[in-house]
Amino acid sequence: MRRYLLKRLLAAIPSLLIASLIVFTLPRLIPGDVVDLMLEENAYAKDRDELRAKLGLDQPIYLQYFVWLGQVLRGDLGESLWTGRPIVQELAYRIPVSLELGGVAVFFAVLMAIPIGVLSATRQDTVKDYAARSAAILGLSVPGFWLATLVIVLPAIWWGWSPPIIFTTFSTDPWAHIAQFLLPGFLLGIASAAAIMRLTRAQLLEVLRQDYIRTAWAKGLRERIVVLKHSLKNALIPVVTVLGIQVAQVLSGTVVFETIFGLPGMGRFLFEAISQRDYSVVQGVNLVVVTVVVGINLLVDMLYAVLDPRIRY
């Protein structure tokens, strides 16, 4: 296991290097120029050149890349071109918000998906199964931003009430802080729940048809034991893999919910940075996201061994 981990960690290095090259280069290919945007419409041509030099944007791109890479290796992601705030400091404020939101979303997704998936598989082709599958299709089809907008606006119009939309820090009011993540987390988790539920159902159906399960039934074991102890555990391996991918999807989906529910998270940070051509922020955030995704996938691989002791590395 330790050898495998080491191998995986070593393999992550070229992945991260390639990712760093991509996250550095791509933002610069987007049309529009940060300097022109900063100086807005009243700029003087001479000032543009001076500002470009001050921001280090007058250097050849490969040189900019190596300077940036050197900084990253020293744990410094640079400063935002706009705010001047260190990106590490800003991420330290925003990452917990996105992780909390993502965490609540995954929690709700699993909470909804696994029981419904099990129910759907064990009651195959019944009304309950059809209802669960229809709900899953609906969950996958309904755009999150639309659902979030409805949830915010309609109660406000009908009853003059809305869920919390003004961000409260944990130190100010712990309960209000947690409460503000529940609704956006639930809504964000719906799409993932639908995908996980469908996969859980399909995997469980397959396992339920295995010989050893038939043996378990023949031995007169109770349904609860057969399904939860002998079937579900084996059905969950691909589900855990997908869960790892879903985490990345959930993180990328936070931007809409962070905007609508007023949460100052990483998704919004990235979105604003892209629209402002804040290259250093786009690079920094993307690098962090890539690292988190690589880390989660590593974690998923390790979970296999827990779920199935036969798996050896």
Added chain:
Amino acid sequence: MGDDFSRREVLKLGGTVLALGTVGAGVGLLRPGSAIAATPKRGGTLRFRGYDPDTFDIHMRGGNSYKPQIVHSFTHSRLLKYKAGPSVQPGTFPIEGDLAESWTQPNEVTYLFKLREGVRWHNKPPVNGRELTAEDVKYTFERFLASKENANRYMMVDLDKVEVLDKYRVKFTLKKPFAWFLDYVATPMALAIVAREAAEKFGDLRKAEAVIGTGPWILEKHDIKSRIVYVRNPDYFLSGLPYIDRIEAYEMEDKSTRLAAFLSGQLDLGPEFVGTVLMNTLKEVKERRPNLKMVEFTSNVMTHIGMRTDKPPFNDVRVRRAISLAIDRQAILKATNEGRGELNPPVPAALKEWSIPWNQLGEGARYYEYNPAEAKRLLAEAGYGKGFEATIDFFHYGSQELQDAAQMIIKYLGDVGIKATLNQKPSYAAYISTSYLGKFESMVYGPQLPALDPDNFLGQYHPANAKNQSHVNDPAVTDQVERQRATLDVAKRKKIIHDLQRHLATQQYYVQLASGITNGAWDPALKNYMPNLGFDYGGRLMAAWWDK
């Protein structure tokens, strides 16, 4: 209009204020509170939708510049400011002293300002409540001009030098007469007086810790992309002001979120800019909060169609007139703003003191009418009887209304034979750095900077101005633009500007469209308040109180 103030009522109230002679004695501040016969009340927290700026440095700002301007309207003072309160009609900007107790102009290029004595900076390190002096004013203006990132530097481009005469007197010398000097000193968009120590300690004024001014409120807390909290400055130089103890400004980017927050009573004030209360949600807002106070007025956000007038076919005035005649401005207004708004001459209708109603534009007025038959005739006369192909550069600014208007323009142009296609720019950045600066093939459509003075809008017709999107190079127009800048006599300047608008209406270098009606809405507990154009939120709240 229910509980709303109509323009007539506003004027009537203003008249009452003047009749009562309540112009604040000693401090030079209009105290409209006394005019409405109510006792100001100290305390309370006011909540509104604000913005978290990328930079708090008002002299080093880039795009989204209104954000630090709004912050500074609470925390900083200027030499002069625009009057605020129920006596001021939205769309007008009378000037009064802020840090300046008085000012004189001994000759065309010299201004002398006498500062108030005993004005103290906020009691925050590194300035620690020391007294403001003339040196601070000199430092601010020199910093304003020296900052390369300052996109507003053009406002003081004619300033030659600033001299400190003594602790409380400062002298400004211009390179040449510049009629808008006092307006630019007073505008909330630029010259907030800043402290040297703060800039030196923090390296610049970009961070929230460096927001140290002499204004009515102190920035107490900044939660990134979430909220900014201001608390009352106990040492503010106007004794007893401000009345409101605490102001919380929440970052809310999504318009549905803003609407929900307003309907559910989580916001007390809906400032007009970008419309916390949009015209198409007015019905819901009035039903849910029937006692809300509301004032409606024309927006100074003006959209126009720019053209490459330096090359065919747009160098032919008949083509430009045809384009203007092809557009049904009223229909666009109806489709995008509930039919409510005003047609803009070259100076937007919102700037009431300088704009003239479109139907008084003389010969040029007829090009504001919708007349596709005449448009076709003019095109045929210009040799484009079969029309021509064109592209329209465009960015949506996240506005559905703007996108709808763009589609209607395409349709109207098509009706007279101009086959226009929309060249949708992928981002604001792409648009602002190309099309907005005149880098486009044939046409551009979009909103303009919502300035509070006509000079900004007329500058778009000057060949040396970066905002001259239409590449206008008309010596007669250039001369008039420069003359209005140099004419100190207001009546004469107004005449030049009116004449210029009439001439420009005949030339149609830009096809100006209508501006919609916007509104400011506030909880009835907020007293002695009146919205206006511009970002001086703090200035307008300074003498208001919270009666709850």
